[in-house]
Amino acid sequence: MDQNVECDVLVVGSGAGGLSAAVTAAKHGLNVIVAEKDAVFGGTTARSGGWLWIPNHPMQKDIGVSDSLEEASTYLLDQAGEKFDPERVNAFLTNGPRMVEFFTRETALRFDPSATFSDYHPDAPGGKPGGRSIVASAFDGRELGPMLAKLRPPLPELTVFGIMIGSGAELVHFMRWSKSLRSAAFVARRLLGHAAATLVHGRGVRLTNGNALAGRLLKSALDAGVQLWSSASAVELVREGGVVRGAIVEREGVRTRVTARRGVVLACGGFPQDRERRARLFPHREHHSPAPESNTGDGLRLAAAAGAKIDESLPNAAAWVPVSRVPRGDGGWGLFPHFIDRAKPGVIAVTNKGARFVNEGNSYHDFIQALLAAGETSAWLVTDHRAIRSYGLGFVKPRPLPLGPHLASGYLKRGATMSELARATGIDAAALEATVAVYNRHAARGEDPAYRKGGTAYNRFYGDPDIGPNPCVAPLAAPPFYAVEVVVGDLGTYDGIVTNGNAQVLDENKRPIAGLYAAGNDALSIMGGNYPGPGITLGPAMTFGWIAGRHLARAD
Numbered sequence: 033m034d035q036n037v038e039c040d041v042l043v044v045g046s047g048a049g050g051l052s053a054a055v056t057a058a059k060h061g062l063n064v065i066v067a068e069k070d071a072v073f074g075g076t077t078a079r080s081g082g083w084l085w086i087p088n089h090p091m092q093k094d095i096g097v098s099d100s101l102e103e104a105s106t107y108l109l110d111q112a113g114e115k116f117d118p119e120r121v122n123a124f125l126t127n128g129p130r131m132v133e134f135f136t137r138e139t140a141l142r143f144d145p146s147a148t149f150s151d152y153h154p155d156a157p158g159g160k161p162g163g164r165s166i167v168a169s170a171f172d173g174r175e176l177g178p179m180l181a182k183l184r185p186p187l188p189e190l191t192v193f194g195i196m197i198g199s200g201a202e203l204v205h206f207m208r209w210s211k212s213l214r215s216a217a218f219v220a221r222r223l224l225g226h227a228a229a230t231l232v233h234g235r236g237v238r239l240t241n242g243n244a245l246a247g248r249l250l251k252s253a254l255d256a257g258v259q260l261w262s263s264a265s266a267v268e269l270v271r272e273g274g275v276v277r278g279a280i281v282e283r284e285g286v287r288t289r290v291t292a293r294r295g296v297v298l299a300c301g302g303f304p305q306d307r308e309r310r311a312r313l314f315p316h317r318e319h320h321s322p323a324p325e326s327n328t329g330d331g332l333r334l335a336a337a338a339g340a341k342i343d344e345s346l347p348n349a350a351a352w353v354p355v356s357r358v359p360r361g362d363g364g365w366g367l368f369p370h371f372i373d374r375a376k377p378g379v380i381a382v383t384n385k386g387a388r389f390v391n392e393g394n395s396y397h398d399f400i401q402a403l404l405a406a407g408e409t410s411a412w413l414v415t416d417h418r419a420i421r422s423y424g425l426g427f428v429k430p431r432p433l434p435l436g437p438h439l440a441s442g443y444l445k446r447g448a449t450m451s452e453l454a455r456a457t458g459i460d461a462a463a464l465e466a467t468v469a470v471y472n473r474h475a476a477r478g479e480d481p482a483y484r485k486g487g488t489a490y491n492r493f494y495g496d497p498d499i500g501p502n503p504c505v506a507p508l509a510a511p512p513f514y515a516v517e518v519v520v521g522d523l524g525t526y527d528g529i530v531t532n533g534n535a536q537v538l539d540e541n542k543r544p545i546a547g548l549y550a551a552g553n554d555a556l557s558i559m560g561g562n563y564p565g566p567g568i569t570l571g572p573a574m575t576f577g578w579i580a581g582r583h584l585a586r587a588d
C-alpha cells in the first residue's frame with residue numbers, strides 16, 4: 033500500500049446520495065472523506081433538474097397544499113405494487129421532511145416549492161395534482177470560490193447559450209421571449225449576465241436546478257470541513273471479520289488505504305454506464321444514457337464482493353427517458369432528454385410504422401415503457417410549423433432562433449407534406465398520413481379519444497395554457513411538418529443494493545453488513561420500478577444519505 037489515511041466516514045461518490053451523507057455526518061462531528069472517481073464533483077445530480085419528491089415537506093403549508101403520511105404511503109403502495117417495501121418507504125416518508133428541515137437550517141441548501149408540479153399518476157390512489165416536489169433554489173456559484181471549477185457543468189444540450197434555464201418563472205420567460213417584452217428583457221439580462229460571468233470565471237455563475245443542488249451540497253461540505261478528493265476511485269472494500277473497515281482508493285496512480293472508523297457509504301450512482309449489467313437487465317440493446325461515463329456500477333460490485341444482496345428483479349431496471357442524439361459538430365454526439373416538448377399541443381409520437389403508441393404527455397418513464405411494449409426502441413416526435421416555432425422540439429429552440437442549423441446537421445427532418453416528411457424519416461407514409469388525419473379530426477375539438485392526451489394534471493402542467501379547450505392537443509395543420517427521432521435512455525438505475533430503513537447494506541440473509549451503507553442509485557429504488565413523480569430519485573437519495581449520516585453518527 034502506498035499510503036494510509038484514517039477518518040470516521042468514507043463516502044464513495046459525490047452526487048446527492050454521497051454528499052447528503054457526508055454533510056450530515058460532518059455536521060454531527062465526524063471526520064469525513066468523500067472520494068470521487070471523476071475529476072469533477074456532483075455526478076448525475078449536477079446534470080439533473082434538481083427536483084426532490086418529498087411528500088409532507090415543510091413548505092407545503094406556505095403553498096396551501098394538504099398532504100399526509102397515509103396518502104403518500106397509499107400512493108407508493110399503489111405505484112410500487114408487489115415491490116412495496118414498508119420499512120424503507122416508511123423511513124423515507126417520515127424522514128424526508130426532517131431531512132429538508134435539517135439541510136435548510138444547518139447548511140447552504142435552500143429549496144423552492146411548487147404547488148402545481150403534479151405527481152405523474154395524480155389520479156391513482158393517494159396521488160396529488162401538485163405540491164409534493166421542491167427544487168434547489170438558484171445559487172451563486174462564486175460562493176464556491178476555486179471549487180466552482182470542480183463542479184460538474186450541466187449537460188450542454190440542456191442549456192441555451194450555456195445557460196441552464198431554471199424552472200418555473202424563468203422557464204416561462206424563456207418560452208415566451210418572442211411573445212412578451214417583459215420576457216425578452218428578462219432573457220436579455222440573463223444572457224448578458226452569463227456572458228460577463230463566462231469572461232471572468234470561465235463558466236456561468238448563476239447555478240440552477242441540479243447544478244444548484246450539487247453546488248449547494250458542495251458548499252455545505254466545504255463549510256462542514258469534509259475532505260473532498262477528486263479523481264479518487266474506490267476499488268476495493270477493506271473488511272475484517274465481516275465488518276467493513278474502509279476502502280482502497282486509487283488517486284492519480286497512488287493506492288491509499290482509507291480506514292473509516294465508523295463506516296463506508298456507497299453512493300456511486302448506480303450502473304447507467306455499466307455495459308455488462310445493462311446488457312443483462314435492460315430489455316433493449318441500443319441504449320443512450322446522459323449519466324456521467326464514470327457511473328459504471330462500481331458500488332454494486334464493491335457491495336457484492338462484501339457479501340451484499342443485489343436485487344435485479346424490478347419490472348424496470350432503470351428510470352427510462354426518451355433522448356435524441358444531437359450532433360455536436362466535432363463528430364461527437366450529445367443527448368437531449370425529452371421532458372417537456374412531448375406534452376405540447378400539435379406534437380405526436382409515432383413509430384417507424386407510422387402508428388401512435390402512447391399519450392405523449394405522460395411521463396418519460398411511461399413513454400418509453402409504452403414504446404418497448406410496442407416492440408420498438410425508437411420513435412419520431414412529429415409536429416407542424418406553428419408548434420415548432422412556438423415551443424421548439426427537443427434541442428430545437430422556439431423562434432426567433434433559426435431552424436436551419438438543425439436541418440443542416442440532420443437532427444431535424446422536414447417535409448412540405450406528411451408524405452414528404454415520411455420520406456425524409458423512413459416512416460411508413462400511408463400509415464403516417466392516416467394517423468395524422470385521425471388525430472387532427474379529433475384534435476380540432478381538443479380531443480384525443482385514442483390516448484387521452486391532456487387527460488391528467490401532469491399532462492396539462494407541460495401543456496400550453498394559451499391553447500383551449502385542451503392545452504396538450506391541437507391539429508398538425510400548418511406546413512411544413514417536422515420530426516426528431518428519439519431513442520431509449522435513462523435518468524439513473526433502479527435495481528441495486530438491498531438496504532434497510534437505516535440505509536445499511538444487507539447480506540443475502542437480510543442482516544446488516546456492519547460498517548456498510550448505500551444511498552442514491554446504488555441502493556435498490558423504493559419505487560418498485562415505477563416513476564411516481566418529479567424528484568423520486570433525488571428525494572430518496574438525499575433522505576437515505578441523511579439517514580446514513582445520522583446512523584453513522586449515532587444520532588437519535
Ligand SMILES: Cc1cc2nc3c(=O)[nH]c(=O)nc-3n(C[C@H](O)[C@H](O)[C@H](O)COP(=O)(O)OP(=O)(O)OC[C@H]3O[C@@H](n4cnc5c(N)ncnc54)[C@H](O)[C@@H]3O)c2cc1C
Pocket residue numbers: 044045046047048049050067068069070073074075076077078079080081082083084085187264265266267299300301302322323324326327328329330331369522523524525551552553554566567568569570571573
Ligand atoms: C438530465 C437529467 C435530469 C434529471 N432530473 C432529475 C430530477 O429533477 N429529480 C430527480 O429525482 N432525478 C433526476 N434525475 C436523476 C438523478 O439525477 C439521479 O438519479 C441522481 O442524481 C443520482 O444520484 P446519486 O447520488 O445516486 O449518483 P450521482 O449523482 O450520479 O453521483 C455518483 C458519483 O459517484 C462517482 N463514482 C462512481 N464510481 C465511483 C468509485 N468507484 N469511486 C468514487 N466515486 C465513484 C461518479 O463519478 C459520480 O460522480 C435526472 C437525471 C438526468 C440525467
